[in-house]
Amino acid sequence: MSSHTGSRFAADVYGDRLERAVELMRAAHLDALLITPGPDLRYLIGSAAQSFERLTCLVIPADGATPSVVIPKMELAGLEASAAGELGLTVLDWVDGVDPYQLVKSTLHVGSRVAVTEVMPALHLLPLAESATGLPVSATPVLRELRMTKDAAEVDALRRAGAAIDRVHARMGEFLRAGRTEAEVGADIAAAIVEEGHLEAAFVIVGSGPHGADPHHGMSERVIESGDVVVIDIGGPVDPGYYSDSTRTYAIGTPKPAIAEQIAVLERAQAASVAAVRPGVTAESVDAAGRQLLAEAGLGDAFVHRTGHGIGLSVHEDPYIVEGNDLVLKAGMAFSIEPGIYFRGDWGARIEDIVVVTEDGCESMNNRPHGLTVL
Ligand code: ZN
Numbered sequence: 001m002s003s004h005t006g007s008r009f010a011a012d013v014y015g016d017r018l019e020r021a022v023e024l025m026r027a028a029h030l031d032a033l034l035i036t037p038g039p040d041l042r043y044l045i046g047s048a049a050q051s052f053e054r055l056t057c058l059v060i061p062a063d064g065a066t067p068s069v070v071i072p073k074m075e076l077a078g079l080e081a082s083a084a085g086e087l088g089l090t091v092l093d094w095v096d097g098v099d100p101y102q103l104v105k106s107t108l109h110v111g112s113r114v115a116v117t118e119v120m121p122a123l124h125l126l127p128l129a130e131s132a133t134g135l136p137v138s139a140t141p142v143l144r145e146l147r148m149t150k151d152a153a154e155v156d157a158l159r160r161a162g163a164a165i166d167r168v169h170a171r172m173g174e175f176l177r178a179g180r181t182e183a184e185v186g187a188d189i190a191a192a193i194v195e196e197g198h199l200e201a202a203f204v205i206v207g208s209g210p211h212g213a214d215p216h217h218g219m220s221e222r223v224i225e226s227g228d229v230v231v232i233d234i235g236g237p238v239d240p241g242y243y244s245d246s247t248r249t250y251a252i253g254t255p256k257p258a259i260a261e262q263i264a265v266l267e268r269a270q271a272a273s274v275a276a277v278r279p280g281v282t283a284e285s286v287d288a289a290g291r292q293l294l295a296e297a298g299l300g301d302a303f304v305h306r307t308g309h310g311i312g313l314s315v316h317e318d319p320y321i322v323e324g325n326d327l328v329l330k331a332g333m334a335f336s337i338e339p340g341i342y343f344r345g346d347w348g349a350r351i352e353d354i355v356v357v358t359e360d361g362c363e364s365m366n367n368r369p370h371g372l373t374v375l
């Protein structure tokens with residue numbers, strides 16, 4: 001897959017993020033951050049570089065010196081074409097035969113306390129620890145603080161992603177009907193995800209009938225039947241790398257009244273959690289709002305996972321909306337609200353929106369009807 005260098009945020013957005021990273025690093029008593037390709041690198045310098053066996057690594061020193069990028073010479077063009085090319089970074093390019101880990105070491109003071117991105121492959125972490133840094137700590141506490149609260153441009157990207165996946169759900173009647181396999185339906189949905197403005201289809205779940213009871217079912221050769229309830233959970237990234245993620249539950253023909261009633265309770269539970277979102281409340285209180293409603297209806301045991309996950313440049317990131325997370329929500333945080341009910345061997349349902357915390361509540365990125373849609 002090639003790098004996406006099409007649209008991006010202005011260079012000063014990344015300059016601000018690098019400055020804030022330095023502030024947080026100092027507060028955490030760290031001397032340098034080492035960031036290999038992945039969402040952290042994309043967040044900090046706008047580079048969608050991929051991780052290979054050849055080392056690419058951004059080094060951000062806490063002393064305020066210019067950050068450096070250690071990068072294979074053959075990858076330089078991609079870096080320069082991205083926002084990173086406008087940031088005035090010190091480029092330390094290398095060719096095969098050179099030890100890039102020594103190049104990283106050359107940017108660090110002896111005894112530096114170093115933190116690394118959590119997605120750094122062991123392939124790079126181990127030689128870095130050996131030759132350059134000693135055993136590093138995780139940069140996630142610093143990056144989580146930065147990435148968890150989205151700025152206006154990021155919220156706009158999430159809004160575009162949400163509208164694009166809503167358009168795919170709006171077309172579900174074109175794809176989903178009795179007599180087709182989950183895989184056939186899924187292939188059409190994946191194509192529609194791209195047609196409606198995503199860079200790619202990152203995931204497509206078509207959970208029909210009993211498969212709907214498995215929250216992480218992908219798709220299979222099962223033929224969809226009249227009377228099935230079908231869970232469709234889909235998403236992908238839009239430029240510059242922000243993800244959509246939305247689930248709706250469909251019925252093929254009129255469902256049994258008991259099933260429709262239980263899905264109506266799920267709809268109320270999902271709405272209750274969305275209504276609980278505002279600045280100053282805890283993540284776990286949002287989980288509890290919907291869970292309590294399901295429990296009161298006798299469906300507590302059918303809801304077998306957390307209510308939601310943060311989203312942005314990764315599909316799953318902080319904050320997690322889960323019991324035990326007393327993180328206090330702030331305006332700009334973005335996450336899913338996706339309660340589900342699952343009956344093993346029988347059927348399942350899930351309803352999922354991405355919401356962004358506003359000054360007095362939240363804005364939903366997804367606006368399709370939430371209840372059971374009969375096709
Ligand atoms: Zn989902």
Ligand code: ZN
Nearest residue numbers: 245336338352
């Ligand atoms: Zn999700």
